[in-house]
Amino acid sequence: MIDMHCHLDLFPDPEKVANDCKDRKLCILSVTTTPKAWIGTKNLAKGNQKIKTSLGFHPQLAHERCAELEVFDELLSKSEFIGEIGLDGGKKFQSHSKVQKHIFSHILRNVQKDGGRIMSIHSQHAATAVLNELKQYPDAGIPILHWFTGSASELKQAVSQGCWFSVGPAMLASQKGRELFLNMPHDRILTETDGPFAMVNNRPLMPWDVELVFSPIANLWQMDINVVKQKVISNFHKLLKVGRKNE
Numbered sequence: 001m002i003d004m005h006c007h008l009d010l011f012p013d014p015e016k017v018a019n020d021c022k023d024r025k026l027c028i029l030s031v032t033t034t035p036k037a038w039i040g041t042k043n044l045a046k047g048n049q050k051i052k053t054s055l056g057f058h059p060q061l062a063h064e065r066c067a068e069l070e071v072f073d074e075l076l077s078k079s080e081f082i083g084e085i086g087l088d089g090g091k092k093f094q095s096h097s098k099v100q101k102h103i104f105s106h107i108l109r110n111v112q113k114d115g116g117r118i119m120s121i122h123s124q125h126a127a128t129a130v131l132n133e134l135k136q137y138p139d140a141g142i143p144i145l146h147w148f149t150g151s152a153s154e155l156k157q158a159v160s161q162g163c164w165f166s167v168g169p170a171m172l173a174s175q176k177g178r179e180l181f182l183n184m185p186h187d188r189i190l191t192e193t194d195g196p197f198a199m200v201n202n203r204p205l206m207p208w209d210v211e212l213v214f215s216p217i218a219n220l221w222q223m224d225i226n227v228v229k230q231k232v233i234s235n236f237h238k239l240l241k242v243g244r245k246n247e
C-alpha cells in the first residue's frame with residue numbers, strides 16, 4: 001500500500017509510527033511543512049527505503065516562515081521529492097496570499113531550474129491560483145494535487161494541465177469529494193491519508209489507514225478491490241518512471 005501524503009513528523013510518537021510503517025512494508029511520501037523540518041524528518045526514514053521524505057513549505061505557514069526560503073534553496077538539490085507546497089485561499093490565510101504566492105513561485109522556478117520533481121501540492125480554496133502558477137513553470141515536474149477540493153471546472157483544468165491526484169478516506173467521505181473523484185482519470189490516481197491532520201470517525205488517520213480508501217474507490221469505480229489496489233500500484237510505478245529526476 002502507498003500513502004502518498006502524510007506528515008510523519010507531526011504524529012505524537014513519530015519514531016514508533018515510522019517503525020510500524022516498516023513492519024507493515026508501507027510505501028510513504030513523508031511530506032514536510034517547513035524546510036527546517038526536512039533533515040529531522042528524513043532521519044525517521046533511516047534504514048527504510050520505502051519512506052521518501054519530501055522537502056516542503058506549507059502555504060499556511062508562509063507568512064511565519066518566509067525566512068526559511070533560503071533553507072529550502074540549500075536543500076533542494078538533495079531532495080528527490082517536493083511537498084507540501086502550494087497556496088491556501090481560506091479565510092484565515094487569504095490575507096497572506098502575496099507572501100504565499102511569492103514562496104510558491106520561487107519554489108516552482110527553482111525546482112524547474114533543477115530539472116523538475118514530483119510535487120505534492122495543497123490547493124485549498126486556491127485551485128485556480130495554483131493552476132495558473134503551475135502553468136508558468138511547465139517543466140517543474142509532476143504536480144500531484146492532494147485532497148483536491150476545487151470546482152468541477154477547476155478539476156477539468158487540472159486534468160488538462162497534466163496534474164495527478166492523491167485521494168484519501170477523508171476526501172471520499174464527502175459527497176463533493178466523491179463527485180470530483182469520479183471525474184479524475186483512473187491512471188492518475190494515488191492514495192494518501194494526510195494523517196495526522198485528516199480524521200475519520202474523530203481520530204487522526206495513521207499511514208496504514210490508507211487501506212480505508214480502497215473500498216470506497218472500488219464502489220465508485222465498480223471494480224474489484226484487488227484490481228483497484230493493483231491499479232494504484234501500477235500508477236505509482238508509472239509516476240516514478242516519468243517523474244523522477246534523471247541524475
Ligand code: MN
Nearest residue numbers: 005084194197
Ligand atoms: Mn497535508
